Amino acid sequence: MLKWVQGAYQVLLLILFSALGDLIKRILHTPIPGSIFGLLLVFTLLFLKVIRLEWLETGASFLLANLLLLFVPSAVGIIQYQHLMEAEGVRIFLVIAISTVLVMTITGWTTERLSRKREQKQGLRLWS
Structure with a gap:
């Protein structure tokens, strides 16, 4: 129950x-959500360690x-x-497919780089 x-x-x-982000958006009048x-x-x-990951981890999960x-x-x-999907459905699908592939590729590349960095740091610690 406590969890x-x-x-x-x-x-x-x-x-x-998220609400603070909406407030910032309204104050700055930007098209960014x-x-x-x-x-x-x-x-x-x-990043600045003002809040700790443990404070958000369960809720985010x-x-x-x-x-x-x-x-x-x-x-x-x-x-x-439905009328929009009939007229522009193929274009919408292509945008979704291309952006999904880009996100997956960039996420995989970033994860791989971070994983290698972590392995190098741990390898250095083992031999230091």
């Missing part, structure tokens, strides 16, 4: 960061585990725009 309550507080904290500003805010605070449920409203919303 569930902790996760709920962490999700609320993540929602707060507020959620991106919230994400950058969380990243900056984690919960949200990631249930990510597909969060896309259900978007998928249902597509039904309302």
